[in-house]
Amino acid sequence: MIGWLLDALPLSYPDAVVVVGTAVVGFVAGALGPLAVLRQRSMFGDAMSHGTLAGVAVAFLVTGAKVPEVLLLGAAVSAALAAFAMIALERTGRLRPDAAIGVVLSVSLTLGIVLLTHIGASGNSQQAGLNGYLLGQAAGLVERDIVLALALGAVALTVVLVGFRLLRSATFDPGFTSVAGVPSWAVDAVATGLLALAVVLGVRTVGAILMVALLVAPVVAARQLTKRLSTLVPLSGALGAACGAVGGVVSGRAELPAGPVIVLLATVVAVLSVTFAPRRGIVAKARRRRARVAG
C-alpha cells in the first residue's frame, strides 16, 4: 500500500520507513494536540505516558512474552484508564486539573513499578527491557508499524472531522454543549480516548515520555499564527508532520535517536513562534506597547 511512497522518497528504504513513520505520528499528534492544550490539559500526555508502564507490565504478566502488539494494547488500555481517572477526578470538582493529573501520574507510575518489581522477582528471562517501552526506538520501525500508525491516525482524524463542531463547542463552551443535548462527559471521553491513542502511537517512535512535547509544541506554535480552530488543527498537524519528517532525516544522517531530535526541533519551532509571531508574538506585543506609550 505504501510501498510506492517509500520508493518515491530519495532515501534508502530503512530511512524512508523512519521518515514516513515519524511524519505520520507527528501529524496525528499535532492535529489531536489542541484537544489537550486548549483545555489546559497539556500535561495529560505526561500522565498517560507514565500510565502505560502498568499496562505493559500487566500485558506481560498475562501473556508471559514480549509480543509488541499485545504490550501496546496493554499500554493503550492503561493510558486510557489513567486518562479517564483524571477526567473523573476533575469532574468531581474537588481538584484542579494539575493536582488531578499529578495524583493519577504518581499512583499509576507507582503501580507500574510495583508490577515490574514483581515481574523482576519472578525470574522470567524475557522481562529485560520492559521499561524501555517508555523511550521509543524509531530506528526499529518496520513497514507494518507505519500501516498501523496510518490506520489508527486515520480513525482519529475521521473522528475529529466528524465531531468537529461538537469538539469545538466542548473546547470553548462546555456548558453550551450540554445544553445542546450532548453530555459533556461523552465529548470528554472521546477526546481523551483520542489523546490516549496518540500517546500509544508515539510509544514506538519518539517514546511515551517525549510524546507530551509532540502533542503540545506544534499546537503552541500554530496557536500563535491563527485564531480559528478550523485552521489550528490542520496547521499544527502540518507543523508536527514537518518536525517529524525533518527530525527523522536528521537523526538518520547523524545517527542519533529520532525522538529527542524531533522533540527539540518542535520545541525550537514553538519558541520561535512564541517570540516572533506577527500579532501574538512577544516581540510584536512589546513593539505595540511601545507604540502606544509613544503615541
Added chain:
Amino acid sequence: MSPDDVMIVVISGLLATSCALLGSFLVLRRQALLPDAVSHAVLPGIVLIFLLTGERASLATVLGATAFGVACVAGFDWLRRTGVVASDAALALVFPALFSLGILLISRFASGAHIDLDSAIFGDVTFAPLRTIELAGLDVPRSLVITGAATLGTVLLVVLLWRPLKASTFDPDFAELGGLRGKLVSQVLLVAVAGLAVVAFDSVGAILVITFFVVPAATARLLVRRVGTMLVAAVAVGWVSAFGGQRAAVTFDTSIPGTIGLTAGALFLLALLFAPRKGLLTKRLAARPQPRPR
C-alpha cells in the same frame, strides 16, 4: 520492627514532611506537576557531569542536576509570564526539551557507559540505611543526614516566608503591591522545589518524591480549608503513608517506595470519598432526600 525498618520510615517521613510543605503551595498555585517535570529535566546535568568527571553519583552530579532543575523552572516561569502560553503548556514545552537534550548527550558521547535513562542518580529508599557516612564518630545513613537537613531548610524557609508565600499564592497582585515581593518569593519557591527534588531523588528515588510532592497535599486540600492546617494535614498524611507503606512492603515482600506511594494513593481515595463536607459519599449520605412536608 528492625532498626533498618525504623530508619526507612524516618527517612521517608522526613522527606514527606519537606515535600508536603512545598507541595501544598504548589497545589494551591496550580503547579503540582513541577516536580515531575524537574525529575526529567535534570538528565542533561547528570550526563554533563558524567562526561566531565566520569562520576555518576557524586556531589557534583547533584549540583549539575540542580542547575538543570533550576533551568527548567526558570524557563517555565519565563514562558508563563509572557502571557502567551498557558502555565501547563509552558511546562510541557520545557521539560521534554531538556530530557531530549540529555538523551542526545548520552547517545552521542556516553553510549558505552551504563546510564539508566530514568534512574541515573535516582536512589532507592530500600537501601538508604546501608549507605552510611561517619558523623561525630557514629555511622549515620547518608540519606538521613541529607533529608534531615533538607527538611530543616524547608521548614525554615516556610516559616520565614510565611506571610509573603501565603499572599503571593492567593493574591499575586496584592503581594507585589503590598511590598511583600511576591514575584521574588515565587521564584524562591520554585528554586527550592527544584533543589529539594534533586536532593531527594538522589537519596530515595524519583517516584517517591513526585508522589510526596503531590498526593499528600492534594489529600489535605480535600480535608481542610485553611493553609496552616493544610500543611499540617499534608505532613501527617505523608508520615502515615511512610509507616503504612513500609509495613505493607514487609508483609507482601515487594517494593518499599511502591507500597508507600500506593498507601498515599489509598489515603487520597479515602479522603475523596469520606472527607468532612467535601467527600463524595459524605455529601450523598448527608443529602439523603428528606420527606417533604405537605
